[in-house]
Amino acid sequence: MDLRNKSALLIDDIPEMRTAVRVQLSNAGIERCEQARNIKEAIDKLSLNRYDLIVCDYNLGQGADGQQFLELVRRKKLLPMSTGFLMITGETGYQQVSTAAEYAPDDYLLKPFTAELLSARLQRILENKEALKAVYRHMGANGDLNKALAACEVLIDEKTRYTMEVMRIKGELLLATGKSAEALALYDVVLKQRATPWAEVGKALAYVAQGEDEAAQQLLNQVLVAYPNYLAAYDSLANLMMKSDPPAAQKVVEQALKIAPSTQRLRELGTIALNNKDFSRAEDAYRVAVERDRSGFFKSHDDYAALARSCAEQGKTKEALTAVKEMSRHFTRSPELAARQAAVESQIHSRAGDPEAAAAALIQALGLRRESGLDVATTLEIAQACFAAGKAEEAKQIIEAVAEDHQENDKIMDQIRSVFKVAEREDEGVQLLDNTYKRMVRLNNEAVTLAKSGELEKAIAMLEQAADRWQNNAQISINAAQALMMRSHKEGTDMIFLTQAHRYLMRAIRTNAEHPKLQGAVEMYRRLAPADAPLLEF
């Protein structure tokens, strides 16, 4: 394969190393090479350009590492699967990269390496990407996993040297699309030929998907004996144990942390420890996380809030308040920061038995919420502070608005459950989420019934009102768009309706590109829209 027309992005925080690797890349034939000094620069470049290849040093300074970067850009879908990722590491980083869990680089290269070795590896990665192109095409931000599965079938039938890679991807796709029985069969076929850790973990995940938690747990424990450094096995086991035995799950994360002491895993430990009310362990974990990410790309209000809570719960009021104050030093001023600080501070005072101070801080936080739109984490922090200050009704009102708006976001639903759990009102949380869900379903159903019975105008009015209120609810946006398109279709093409439908569809794509109803609605738009209607990129 000719590397001369390939483009690369090289990420390393040390200028000398950048120069050295740049020279080696050039010797391997890659002249089109951009450079980034840190994660922020790399992300800026990735959002603007497409590269065939990322070459990233494991150690990026400021508490950040290449593995964190890889996880971030893969999760945010900033890095298409078709772009190769080569990690360069020293001995220490190698142990962490090579056992990386969910997001592994395509290959890694240990320092020192020759230009010939680098060139050979690059060739291999790019040939692999080329061979699996048909699969990767459907695995991007707006991909269709079933099409990716079909592409896997084709490649497996062709019996190339990439069959095993395709099988591995196919297993993941089967699990992601809920076909756990097929996934199980696939992993058994692989394991019958030879032992390999990914198929063992895949098999365990298939067991979990089939509700066979005990079999999964037993297998994962065997995997950890045979492959004690395979992080994916720890992560899967910890996830599984969270349901049945949270303190045991915490131990599993502790073990994984010994193997790969990444900041991300420290946060995970902190979260579990908080959940287990092991506040001193949580404090330790967050203290290290905060320290490491002081100036790094991944620093977050959440860490400081969690640190403050860990301290407050142990009665360390002074340390807790210090953590809140520290936030002002390490983050830029914003309404979100001020509101978060006030909400956390209020909870600390509530915990310390100072209701007046708690109320004062809470009033400040609520005031900021009225003045400016706050993100979900900050809003839920305010709700938590309301609970702590004995204002349960206000807390629930705030949470209800979040739940309505983010109905489809499981992660946010989990965060809401966790707020109720901390407030020791888990049952009320279940009730609230259930009611909200039913209310939104009813609203959508009513509108659909109206539309079907020909009362399009009423349906549109209802859905547009709902869509403007809950801007993150893709289902409502899609329904509103569909009603508008139906009306335009029925009453003759109307650009006003179509433009409005376009706006709602764009919003749905932005908030939840994977919504199952989205594809159909987009196709309907393309069918109906005349050439001069706004184009829909999806």
Next chain:
Amino acid sequence: MDALVAAAIHDAKSTLSALGVWLSEAQREFAAQSAKPSQALARATAMADTLSRQMVELLALYRAGNGSLRLAVEDHHLRDFLADLMGELAASRSVTLPEEEGGETRAAIAIHANIATTVTADIWAFDAYLVKFALLDALRNALRHGKRQVRFSLLPEPDGSIRFSIEDDGDGYPDAILRGEETTEMRTSGSGLGLSFARLIAARHATTSGRHGRLELTNDGFDTGGAHFSLILP
């Protein structure tokens, strides 16, 4: 103290890494100005390589000693792996150094490398980095002790494992080595820790059904009593 040892080995490795990169660059610059490659630079590069290798073995053994050696078991294409291995071996053999400098003078020895047709798997899960080290070490030893030829093969095992086999037509291992002892005799014949390293790496490979890797040392190379090194991976 322990932490200091690890850190020191690590520092030395990092320095060697940078040195290696600049030495190759220096060779290229030299080649651009001169018709003949620089023998001195080639030697320096080869030595930096040897030092790096020794550091890796040292670090692994040190880590095994304090329980922090971690294997990275992942799938690898066996053909690619063997190609990498032979490539690295050829690169280090192409530089001929006087024996007292740790070099390989008998570059004329023929190596026959092959994968048995009975090996059905294209891909195997193992720590390619550490296994490659162990095998390169064994190959270098075979080249040092072999008279005319060295055979390197990949064979299937009855229990479903695979065997990397390296034979030479030399005088075979001393008895002490066959008995598994670490003797001074062994140390005089090169990196005495190489075999301990290989034994360690093999044993650390395991499967969920409880099979482990192992090392086998016999004196039946080429059926003439030559050294025969086998590293078996489950």
